[in-house]
Amino acid sequence: MSRWTRNIQGLLNLFLESRCPLCDRSTNTEFCLDCTRQLQRCQLTHPQQSEQQPLPIFVWGSYQGTLKRAISSLKYENQPQIAHPLGIWLAKSWLTSPLATSQVIVVPIPLHANRQKQRGYNQAALIAESFCSCTGLKLQKSGLMRQKATEAQFNLSPQQREQNLNGAFELGIDFCYHRPKMPVLLVDDIYTTGATARVAAQTLQKQGIAVCGMVAIATSQGHN
Incomplete structure (x- = not known):
């Protein structure tokens, strides 16, 4: 991969990153790696x-x-x-x-x-x-x-x-x-x-x- 291609890919990854909904860390998947590990333990x-x-x-x-x-x-x-x-x-x-x-x-x-x-x-x-x-x-x-x-079930x-x-x-x-x-x-x-x-x-x-x-x-x- 050329240096120019790597730079473009780096910029794309930067813009595509979002925030983990559970801890607000930066991530390019639904959950960050740490939260994914914690979820898998469940x-x-x-x-x-x-x-x-x-x-x-x-x-x-x-x-x-x-x-x-x-x-x-x-x-x-x-x-x-x-x-x-x-x-x-x-x-x-x-x-x-x-x-x-x-x-x-x-x-x-x-x-x-x-x-x-x-x-x-x-x-x-x-x-x-x-x-x-x-x-x-x-x-x-x-x-x-x-x-x-119906009423919410969790208190019933x-x-x-x-x-x-x-x-x-x-x-x-x-x-x-x-x-x-x-x-x-x-x-x-x-x-x-x-x-x-x-x-x-x-x-x-x-x-x-x-x-x-x-x-x-x-x-x-x-x-x-």
């Missing part, structure tokens, strides 16, 4: 959760530390770019699991229209986009619709979560007239008690649509 050793669950659940990491901070920034600090690496990491881990299959359609858990308008995007849909870009799976963003503006008990989600979902426009021939794989950012997964799956199953499981970035349930 990855679970055994990501599959299927015991005593109505659906197979696959989660990438533990909802704590830097991963908790990243998801909070994604959802509440207008940092949609965070969804891309998280979705890719989830996809790569899922592809190596016994649950991986090409015979599914990916559907993100939807936000209510008012909340999505306020936030500007649905974080689960962004995660699903990068997940599908890595796995090659088909994405149906509007397979489900949230018709009820398991019973209150079920009540809060009662009647929350209905079939989305993608599936209203054309039922999928393959089962659905749900995508969300956080898996806690499983209430969201159960209610979303039941909504689809009542319409004759099979659901094979859910994948999520993080779980608050203790395991490794």
